Amino acid sequence: MDENELHLSPPKVSCAEIVVLLLKKGADVNSVDRWGRTDFSLCLNKLISVSVQPLSDALNFGHEDVCKILEAHGGYDPLGDSDTPCCIIGHGEVDMKDATLIGEGAYGEVYLVKWRGTEVAAKTIRASIASNPMVKNAFLKELALWQKLRHPNIVQFLGVLKQSDRLIFLTEYLRNGSLYDQLRKKGRLDPLTAVAYALDIARGMNYLHQHKPHAIIHRDLTPRNVLQDEAGHLKVTDFGLSKIAQQKDSYGYKMTGGTGSCTVYYKLICISFSFASQLPKHNYMPVYLDRYMAPEVYRRESYGKSVDVFSFALIVHEMFLGGPSNREESAEQVADKTAYEDYRPHLASYIFPEQIKTNATLLVVLNFSGITFCVSRFEEK
Numbered sequence: 016m017d018e019n020e021l022h023l024s025p026p027k028v029s030c031a032e033i034v035v036l037l038l039k040k041g042a043d044v045n046s047v048d049r050w051g052r053t054d055f056s057l058c059l060n061k062l063i064s065v066s067v068q069p070l071s072d073a074l075n076f077g078h079e080d081v082c083k084i085l086e087a088h089g090g091y092d093p094l095g096d097s098d099t100p101c102c103i104i105g106h107g108e109v110d111m112k113d114a115t116l117i118g119e120g121a122y123g124e125v126y127l128v129k130w131r132g133t134e135v136a137a138k139t140i141r142a143s144i145a146s147n148p149m150v151k152n153a154f155l156k157e158l159a160l161w162q163k164l165r166h167p168n169i170v171q172f173l174g175v176l177k178q179s180d181r182l183i184f185l186t187e188y189l190r191n192g193s194l195y196d197q198l199r200k201k202g203r204l205d206p207l208t209a210v211a212y213a214l215d216i217a218r219g220m221n222y223l224h225q226h227k228p229h230a231i232i233h234r235d236l237t238p239r240n241v242l243q244d245e246a247g248h249l250k251v252t253d254f255g256l257s258k259i260a261q262q263k264d265s266y267g268y269k270m271t272g273g274t275g276s277c278t279v280y281y282k283l284i285c286i287s288f289s290f291a292s293q294l295p296k297h298n299y300m301p302v303y304l305d306r307y308m309a310p311e312v313y314r315r316e317s318y319g320k321s322v323d324v325f326s327f328a329l330i331v332h333e334m335f336l337g338g339p340s341n342r343e344e345s346a347e348q349v350a351d352k353t354a355y356e357d358y359r360p361h362l363a364s365y366i367f368p369e370q371i372k373t374n375a376t377l378l379v380v381l382n383f384s385g386i387t388f389c390v391s392r393f394e395e396k
């Protein structure tokens with residue numbers, strides 16, 4: 016099928032026509048994707064690919080007609096301000112033959128390498144992903160946005176390694192590995208450590224959410240994407256890269272059940288950086304299902320920054336609990352129950368630290384960090 020056309024039974028309707036129609040119906044211009052998909056065109060889901068920000072997506076795929084319509088209606092490209100190309104590091108500067116393998120994720124392997132006398136992490140992107148020019152382009156745009164960010168709780172991006180055959184980028188190296196590894200080894204964290212970690216993550220996320228001119232939504236905040244430096248501080252990494260996974264789906268990659276090891280809750284501790292309902296919404300269809308996914312994402316509804324708040328709350332819960340309460344269930348089962356049965360993992364009062372329940376200074380500390388936190392009533396069982 017020509018990707019410019021959707022075969023509705025009959026007649027054929029072009030994407031541009033659908034977009035115009037939906038805008039007339041009052042659809043939010045930043046929620047209509049290049050396929051004309053909005054909340055109320057979900058019936059088209061089976062026919063269409065999925066996208067994140069409509070205008071960036073349309074630009075990426077060269078749908079000029081759709082771009083014009085979206086721009087005329089005030090659509091924006093959150094990546095538009097990242098025109099600055101990624102900092103390129105000459106391949107002679109890093110010897111990949113001397114690289115030590117640190118780990119492997121969905122996109123490729125991660126190595127420890129030396130660059131300018133410093134240990135840094137080199138993330139390789141599988142050739143099967145990077146060899147597609149459109150996907151590579153989208154990836155580089157994301158990296159260009161990342162390269163502009165500077166925050167003590169955001170992993171520092173350093174540059175893209177000039178390699179003809181592969182896509183490799185360098186970030187700072189965090190010696191203590193991921194929060195996921197730590198939780199797996201140690202289990203439940205002591206309350207003060209958990210609070211300190213929560214603040215680190217929240218500060219990093221708050222910085223992303225306050226990014227101007229448009230908020231950066233992580234979409235894939237999990238303990239695997241939170242790394243720890245030698246001093247014990249946590250830093251958030253890999254934001255925005257979940258979009259690339261999404262691209263993978265369009266090219267026939269396998270949807271996985273997710274590797275997330277944990278589960279969690281939402282109502283018990285409701286921690287919000289901001290008033291989620293007032294935030295801009297986007298459509299996003301996840302490829303990797305995981306236990307941290309907000310119900311609206313799983314249900315393919317419009318979403319905003321609050322999806323990260325959901326994942327964040329789950330991580331906080333897990334730090335107190337030490338692991339998922341329903342390990343026996345698959346990520347998909349958990350996501351399904353959360354989205355459609357209003358399931359929220361239980362946090363028993365004997366697990367929930369007394370200090371957190373009663374200690375008013377916690378709220379002061381949280382507010383002091385400039386983040387609006389709201390710790391809701393703890394549900395006793």
Ligand SMILES: Nc1ncnc2c1ncn2[C@@H]1O[C@H](COP(=O)(O)OP(=O)(O)OP(=O)(O)O)[C@@H](O)[C@H]1O
Binds near residue numbers: 120122136
């Ligand atoms: N900058 C870094 N410094 C130190 N270790 C890192 C760094 N980035 C990644 N790692 C390690 O490499 C492993 C693989 O990372 P990667 O980001 O590729 O995948 P992941 O986050 O574990 O999973 P997924 O790709 O599904 O998100 C991580 O578990 C982490 O331990």
